[in-house]
Amino acid sequence: xxxxxxDVLPIGEHYDHIAIENWAQREWERTGIFASNAARxxxxxxxxxxxxxxxxxxxxxxxxxxxxxxxxxxxxxxxxKSVFHPMGWDAFGLPAENSAIKxxxxxxxxxKDNINTMRQQLKQLGFSxxxxxxxxxxxxxxxxxxxxxxxxLFAKNLVYKxxxxxxxxxxxxxxLANEQVINGLGWRSGALxxxxxxxxxxxxxxxxxxxxxxxxxQLSGWPEAVITMQRNWIGRSVGVEFSFDxxxxxxxxxxxxxxxxLMGCTYIxxxxxxxxxxxxxxxxxxxxxxxxxxxxxxxKQNVADPTALKEKIGFNTQxxxxxxxxxxxxxxxxxxxxFMGYGSGAIMCVPAHDQxxxxxxxxxxxxxxxxxxxxxxxxxxxxxxxxxxxxGQLINSGEYDGLSSQDxxxxxxxKLRALRCGKETVQYRLRDWCVSRQRYWGTPIPIIxxxxxxxxxxxxxxxxxxxxxxxxxxxxxxxxxxxxDFFQVPCPQCGEQAQRETDTFDTFVESSWYYARFLCTHNNxxxxxxxxxxxxxxxxxxxxVEHAVLHLLYARFFHKLMRDEGLVNSDEPFARLLTQGxxxxxxxxxxxxxxxTVDPQESVATYxxxxxxxxxxxxxxxxxxxxxxEDAIEGAHRFLHRLWRLAIHYGQKDVGILDTxxxxxxxxxxxxxxxxxxxxxxxxxxxRHAFNTAIAAIMELLKQLSQFQQxxxxxxxxxxxxxxxxxxxxxxxxxxxxxxxxVLWRYFGNEESVCTAPWPKADKKALIAEQMNIxxxxxxxxxxxxxxxxxxxxxxxxxxxxxDQKITPFITGKEVHRSIIVPNKLINFVVR
Numbered sequence: 001x002x003x004x005x006x007d008v009l010p011i012g013e014h015y016d017h018i019a020i021e022n023w024a025q026r027e028w029e030r031t032g033i034f035a036s037n038a039a040r041x042x043x044x045x046x047x048x049x050x051x052x053x054x055x056x057x058x059x060x061x062x063x064x065x066x067x068x069x070x071x072x073x074x075x076x077x078x079x080x081k082s083v084f085h086p087m088g089w090d091a092f093g094l095p096a097e098n099s100a101i102k103x104x105x106x107x108x109x110x111x112k113d114n115i116n117t118m119r120q121q122l123k124q125l126g127f128s129x130x131x132x133x134x135x136x137x138x139x140x141x142x143x144x145x146x147x148x149x150x151x152x153l154f155a156k157n158l159v160y161k162x163x164x165x166x167x168x169x170x171x172x173x174x175x176l177a178n179e180q181v182i183n184g185l186g187w188r189s190g191a192l193x194x195x196x197x198x199x200x201x202x203x204x205x206x207x208x209x210x211x212x213x214x215x216x217x218q219l220s221g222w223p224e225a226v227i228t229m230q231r232n233w234i235g236r237s238v239g240v241e242f243s244f245d246x247x248x249x250x251x252x253x254x255x256x257x258x259x260x261x262l263m264g265c266t267y268i269x270x271x272x273x274x275x276x277x278x279x280x281x282x283x284x285x286x287x288x289x290x291x292x293x294x295x296x297x298x299x300k301q302n303v304a305d306p307t308a309l310k311e312k313i314g315f316n317t318q319x320x321x322x323x324x325x326x327x328x329x330x331x332x333x334x335x336x337x338x339f340m341g342y343g344s345g346a347i348m349c350v351p352a353h354d355q356x357x358x359x360x361x362x363x364x365x366x367x368x369x370x371x372x373x374x375x376x377x378x379x380x381x382x383x384x385x386x387x388x389x390x391x392g393q394l395i396n397s398g399e400y401d402g403l404s405s406q407d408x409x410x411x412x413x414x415k416l417r418a419l420r421c422g423k424e425t426v427q428y429r430l431r432d433w434c435v436s437r438q439r440y441w442g443t444p445i446p447i448i449x450x451x452x453x454x455x456x457x458x459x460x461x462x463x464x465x466x467x468x469x470x471x472x473x474x475x476x477x478x479x480x481x482x483x484x485d486f487f488q489v490p491c492p493q494c495g496e497q498a499q500r501e502t503d504t505f506d507t508f509v510e511s512s513w514y515y516a517r518f519l520c521t522h523n524n525x526x527x528x529x530x531x532x533x534x535x536x537x538x539x540x541x542x543x544x545v546e547h548a549v550l551h552l553l554y555a556r557f558f559h560k561l562m563r564d565e566g567l568v569n570s571d572e573p574f575a576r577l578l579t580q581g582x583x584x585x586x587x588x589x590x591x592x593x594x595x596x597t598v599d600p601q602e603s604v605a606t607y608x609x610x611x612x613x614x615x616x617x618x619x620x621x622x623x624x625x626x627x628x629x630e631d632a633i634e635g636a637h638r639f640l641h642r643l644w645r646l647a648i649h650y651g652q653k654d655v656g657i658l659d660t661x662x663x664x665x666x667x668x669x670x671x672x673x674x675x676x677x678x679x680x681x682x683x684x685x686x687x688r689h690a691f692n693t694a695i696a697a698i699m700e701l702l703k704q705l706s707q708f709q710q711x712x713x714x715x716x717x718x719x720x721x722x723x724x725x726x727x728x729x730x731x732x733x734x735x736x737x738x739x740x741x742x743v744l745w746r747y748f749g750n751e752e753s754v755c756t757a758p759w760p761k762a763d764k765k766a767l768i769a770e771q772m773n774i775x776x777x778x779x780x781x782x783x784x785x786x787x788x789x790x791x792x793x794x795x796x797x798x799x800x801x802x803x804d805q806k807i808t809p810f811i812t813g814k815e816v817h818r819s820i821i822v823p824n825k826l827i828n829f830v831v832r
Contacts, residue, residue: 009747011651015229015644017098017608017739020557024739025126033133033755034085046535047073047516049542050551051088054114054136058121058626060583060590061544061775067613067736068622068691069542069582070127074735075685077128078759084535085120086518087129089115091138094172094188097441101473107441108469109139111385113484121601125609126738128755133521136547137204137443137510142517144464145527146509150301151457151807152439152565155449156202161447161455164275165340166434168196173477174437175200175458180550195273195295201445202432205557209428212556221576225624228241229455229548230556235342235429240413242422244268244321244330244348247301252276252321252332253429259416262373262396264350266361268321269314269335272344277334280317287334290690294336312337312360321706324421326398335360343427352386364818371397372405433554440471440478440791449652450491450498459492465500478502511551512558515541515573528640529566541574544582552577578689581625587741592627598628610737611637617691617736640740646709647730651747658720660766670704671766674725675700678762691736698733701725723748728760774803778810794821802829 002059006432010019028034049069052062068510073085083348089111103110122129135142153159167176171191176595178186205212213234215576222382233710241259246252270277272294281288290313297311312335320334333757335354340346351361353369362547363370374381374392381388391405416422434505436445444465446458458465471479480486480502519532537559543551552574559573582589586598602613615636620626663671684694705725727748734754745754765793769790774797776784784806788797800817814831822829 003220008779009743011029011648011743011747013645013648015641015740017610020743021126021609021739023122023125024742026344026425027742027753028126028755030127032140032532033544034128034755035130041083044084044535045073045076045540046084046519046538047076047540048086048518048538048542049091050547051090051120051511051514051540052742053093053095054091054772056088056114056117056119058118058197058600060598060600062624063125063543063612064583064616064622065544065580066122066125066580067616068689069540069740071613071617071685072542072736073128074738074755075759078731078735080758083128084133084519085129086133086135087119087127087131088133088135088506088514088518089118089137090511091115091136091512092442092504094439094441097473098172098437099443099534106469106471108138111136124337124604125600128738133518133519135521137507137514137516138441138467140280140464140466140512141524143443143510145517146399146443146505146513147458147463147465148460149447149513149527149565150505151460153203153561154455154457156563158207158494159201159315160204161199161201161436163197163199164202164434165195166200168194168198170194173438174439175434179309179537181713192632198438200434201436201437201447201501202434203557205433205554206428206430207325208560209236209430210426210559211560212430212553215556215560215572218572219577222574222576223545223579226548226552226579230553233430233549233553234455236431239415239425239427240422241425241427242324242416244324245421246332247322247329249596250276252346252564254346254348255425256348257832258350258353258405258409260391260394260400260403260405260413261350261353261371262325262348262412263394263400264352264365265330266350266369267340267349268330268332269347269349269357269360270332270339271334272334272339273340274295274334274345276319276332277317280319284317287315290334294334297336307437312356312363314324314364316364323666324416324419326828327691328574333360333364352383353386353387353389355389358383358414369396373397375404382694383526413643414596429695432550433506433557435509436503437506438478438503440467440473440480440504441685442507443510444469445501445503445531447501448489448491448498449501450494452496453491453493456492456498459769462492472789478504482496508551508554509558513562514675515555516559516562516568518607528562529761531645535571536568537570542578542580545579548579554743560778580622580624581620582790583626583628585628587627603791605635607633607637608739610740611640614640614733614737616697619692621638621692622689639702640737642706643726643729644740644744646702646722647726647744648747650726651744652749653719653723655719658717658724662717663714664713664717666708667715669735670708670721671702672723672769673704673727675762675766678732678760679767682748682759682762684737695733695736698729702729705729730754731757731760734824772824774801774824776804776807777826778807779827780828783807790824797827801829 010016047069049065073083087521091111096111099110100107102607120808167181169176169186169189171189172186176186176235181193184193186551213236216231237257239255240259241255243251253713270429272291281291314333315336317332317334320329321332323330351356351357351368353372368383370383371394372392373395374390390495394400394403394408398410413424444467448456450786451454473479487500487502489498489500515538516528518534519535520529523529523702557574562568588594588596590597613635619632680697681694730741741754771787772790774786774788776786784804786800786804788800816832817832819829821828
């Protein structure tokens with residue numbers, strides 16, 4: 001690239017954002033400042049925002065997310081750290097495939113064209129990315145190592161294939177993980193999800209459930225809301241697993257977290273898709289009709305979890321079970337609120353102490369027997385109107401009467417264990433991760449199915465299993481299923497004709513480890529090299545809270561898998577997590593369907609990237625929603641104009657050398673404000689990520705500087721002080737408005753880039769005030785303020801306050817009974 005003409009800075013009377021941003025971007029590219037920074041020695045800082053899907057155009061949500069990460073990265077460079085701040089593309093997925101079907105275009109071409117467009121859009125916003133480490137998950141050199149890793153998990157028996165009931169999206173024609181079903185609808189298509197049974201590949205995330213749960217305690221830098229969502233999704237429950245003997249000779253397994261209520265069990269309920277229900281329905285046509293009705297109601301109410309159904313329906317199977325402690329006969333019902341996906345798909349029902357059971361029992365006139373009474377004074381434990389779900393003391397429980405719930409848990413668990421029909425155990429809500437997708441545009445699963453050898457992993461030397469790029473779509477299903485050259489292959493073990501897997505990976509597999517691959521994108525010999533451990537875990541991760549139990553949970557799981565393979569030496573992938581808020585317009589999330597989107601390209605063309613960045617960072621804290629306002633953008637633009645005009649007046653002015661020992665009172669006040677601002681902005685940037693209050697502090701400093709500049713204060717130090725304060729302001733705000741500050745920084749005579757200029761150091765001595773403002777109250781009511789030398793005596797404070805013209809009207813003619821003084825803050829006169 002030709003050298004930038006550093007002698008021709010785009011300096012003029014007016015702020016020309018186009019010329020300024022073009023110059024700064026050329027300069028950064030010419031020097032390679034962001035590419036080389038990652039290789040520096042010293043303290044390292046890995047800053048990463050969740051990479052985008054290459055849809056073709058960035059939206060304001062992207063702009064906000066990446067502006068936040070860029071501000072953090074730029075500030076860390078100012079602190080002298082070696083910063084790694086990469087960008088890449090989550091490139092596989094349904095939109096490319098759907099566009100290929102709709103527009104008769106190859107998914108790879110569609111994706112690569114979109115990447116090129118979006119890369120240029122991101123560069124126009126001035127983000128300080130290390131583009132030399134860019135990656136796209138659709139590149140074979142990326143997914144090759146994903147396939148390699150999967151074969152390692154296969155060898156460890158951490159992956160398996162089985163026929164399973166899955167969530168089927170009829171629009172996208174693919175399987176969805178439980179986490180991808182939102183209120184019964186597909187997370188992308190919005191279609192009503194169906195239940196189907198097909199062979200699927202799973203990764204045993206449940207083998208890491210306890211470690212994933214315990215690891216949450218290490219994540220002190222994560223939002224508590226995300227930790228809570230993951231904890232609830234993993235769903236650890238301590239309880240008792242035991243069996244009921246059925247009169248027909250079979251046994252029915254159940255799990256309960258409340259064995260203390262077992263004596264109140266009056267019926268048993270099983271899920272409509274429980275094996276017993278399906279078997280009994282073959283001999284009972286009415287039951288078969290009921291099971292069909294349950295499926296229809298689940299679909300109609302749009303719920304993935306039957307426990308959330310509003311309308312409860314049941315069917316009495318006429319089968320009976322024996323109570324394990326009393327021998328009582330208990331009817332077995334099929335109920336649509338029982339979930340086969342949790343526990344055994346069967347529950348003991350205690351309507352007095354479970355609200356769902358109470359509602360069902362009330363509806364079908366089943367017995368309700370209270371066995372827990374509250375031992376808290378005043379607490380209503382009646383079960384006449386609803387269930388009492390609290391803990392307390394056992395009643396109506398025979399030999400267990402009088403025991404606390406906790407003691408009864410132990411005693412009844414021991415009894416079931418002694419009867420050899422039960423044991424204490426731990427269960428999780430978390431289910432193994434279904435990673436198969438019946439789509440084309442994804443990573444081919446590296447498994448071959450042989451009639452003789454079963455499932456065989458593709459050997460290392462045959463990786464990657466290349467995804468064919470030249471394909472023809474016939475309908476919505478994957479063309480891989482029709483490409484014999486792709487799926488007909490010899491078995492790697494016996495050499496006989498076999499069939500390659502035609503399913504592809506869920507795209508969340510690709511996004512579960514990309515953060516680590518960024519660090520060694522040029523290494524084609526290994527999945528990860530030893531150097532990644534110098535940078536991991538990621539110091540700061542930024543993305544949406546909607547990924548709490550999707551990407552963020554899977555990435556934590558994958559990191560532990562890579563650790564156990566010896567690829568990384570840390571337990572968690574992300575040390576700190578910031579979840580940014582949405583960008584709203586007219587009170588709603590920006591959406592094409594709503595018609596309230598704002599094109600970032602148009603806004604950048606009108607106001608400049610720095611104005612948009614400043615507006616986004618100033619308008620709201622990063623974790624809260626931001627309401628788009630053209631008027632507020634105009635305000636941000638005016639602020640930059642004011643700063644520009646003042647800076648170009650003093651940037652190359654001969655102002656002499658600043659001697660802080662010679663500052664007068666007004667100058668010392670400005671000096672004090674400057675250093676207080678340095679401390680606040682640094683804290684807001686680093687610890688709090690409160691960029692909005694940091695910008696507000698800079699604006700306040702500029703306001704005081706402008707007032708000082710326009711004042712009658714005459715001093716040989718005045719111009720030098722103004723220039724010094726302006727230079728500090730430029731450094732402070734440069735992470736937010738980097739193009740603007742890059743040009744002004746050079747105009748102020750600096751040879752190095754503002755991107756790597758050291759963060760200003762605060763002079764703590766300058767913070768010591770010479771005067772203090774004292775609030776004056778009379779009988780507790782604010783009546784005025786006075787200014788006195790710091791640490792003035794109490795007598796001087798009282799004398800000055802009593803003499804103040806604003807205070808005297810409230811004192812005259814009255815007796816001052818006493819005065820109360822809070823040192824350096826206020827004085828309160830008690831008068832009669």
